[in-house]
Amino acid sequence: MDDPIRRLDDLTHQRVRLGIMVILDGAAAVEFTYLQRELGLTAGNLSRHLAALESAGLVQIEKGFAGRRPRTRARITPEGRSALAREIEALAELVDRVRSRAARGPWRPLPTSNG
Amino acid sequence: MSNLAPEAVLRELRRHARRARRRYRPGWVPLLAFGVLWLASLAFARAGRGGAPMAYWLAGSLLAYAITGWYLWRARRALGARVALLRFVVLGLATVLGIGLLDRLSAELGLLPIAGVALAYVALALVCWRSWPMAAVMTALLVVALLATVGPARAAAWPLTAAYGLALLGYGAVRWIRA
Numbered sequence: 001m002d003d004p005i006r007r008l009d010d011l012t013h014q015r016v017r018l019g020i021m022v023i024l025d026g027a028a029a030v031e032f033t034y035l036q037r038e039l040g041l042t043a044g045n046l047s048r049h050l051a052a053l054e055s056a057g058l059v060q061i062e063k064g065f066a067g068r069r070p071r072t073r074a075r076i077t078p079e080g081r082s083a084l085a086r087e088i089e090a091l092a093e094l095v096d097r098v099r100s101r102a103a104r105g106p107w108r109p110l111p112t113s114n115g
Numbered sequence: 116m117s118n119l120a121p122e123a124v125l126r127e128l129r130r131h132a133r134r135a136r137r138r139y140r141p142g143w144v145p146l147l148a149f150g151v152l153w154l155a156s157l158a159f160a161r162a163g164r165g166g167a168p169m170a171y172w173l174a175g176s177l178l179a180y181a182i183t184g185w186y187l188w189r190a191r192r193a194l195g196a197r198v199a200l201l202r203f204v205v206l207g208l209a210t211v212l213g214i215g216l217l218d219r220l221s222a223e224l225g226l227l228p229i230a231g232v233a234l235a236y237v238a239l240a241l242v243c244w245r246s247w248p249m250a251a252v253m254t255a256l257l258v259v260a261l262l263a264t265v266g267p268a269r270a271a272a273w274p275l276t277a278a279y280g281l282a283l284l285g286y287g288a289v290r291w292i293r294a
Contacts, residue, residue, distance in 0.1 A: 022132045026194075027194035034193040091121045091124060094121040
């Protein structure tokens with residue numbers, strides 16, 4: 001049987017990285033400061049996560065200027081969108097599995113033959 | 116961090132996705148802003164003045180436009196939302212000028228100010244948002260406003276205004292919740 005835990009990707013299965021990708025998935029090109037504020041991260045921390053996702057080809061970083069001020073934007077790539085969909089699907093399957101087990105009642109050990 | 120419960124992770128992801136979508140598709144902002152404007156106009160009817168004056172619609176529309184424009188600008192800057200800001204500003208100015216001109220015309224034509232304001236909203240929906248559902252809502256407003264300006268229905272202008280203000284708020288709230 002296909003175990004959803006095996007389908008979780010170590011690169012994307014991380015709260016902050018998933019958060020970044022979900023936000024990018026819902027918009028066109030997201031400003032660095034917006035991501036920082038929404039996820040409550042320091043600039044350095046966010047940069048490290050974005051760099052990891054960029055090196056895997058899941059996000060694309062655009063550096064430019066808004067007037068004289070430097071501006072960094074990120075957008076999700078088609079590969080990133082697929083990776084996010086796979087991750088969410090695996091997570092949802094895990095949740096379903098845990099719920100269905102909980103509905104069957106608490107776990108009990110099998111009775112032993114000499115007991 | 117990878118040992119978080121999947122349910123908690125999914126919940127947090129849904130929250131992030133919803134917040135981003137609400138910011139990225141800000142169609143609910145003008146609905147709420149103009150809904151409040153319409154409902155607030157009822158204060159004039161209750162005060163026995165027979166309806167909000169043109170100055171109210173002029174200043175109120177300007178304020179609602181400014182709030183909406185500020186939100187659209189932020190959405191475009193932060194999330195790259197496709198927003199026709201220039202068209203929005205041009206149409207906003209035209210609306211305000213139009214409402215000002217209607218101040219003179221409405222008395223001669225027997226129109227209530229809300230008819231002119233409603234016409235401006237239809238243009239707003241079609242030109243700025245290119246949204247057919249929103250255009251339908253605004254057209255319904257125009258019909259209501261025109262009906263309220265003629266004959267015996269004129270007495271029902273303010274209940275209709277209230278109903279329409281609530282409809283705008285309701286539609287805005289639905290779009291906000293469903294984002």
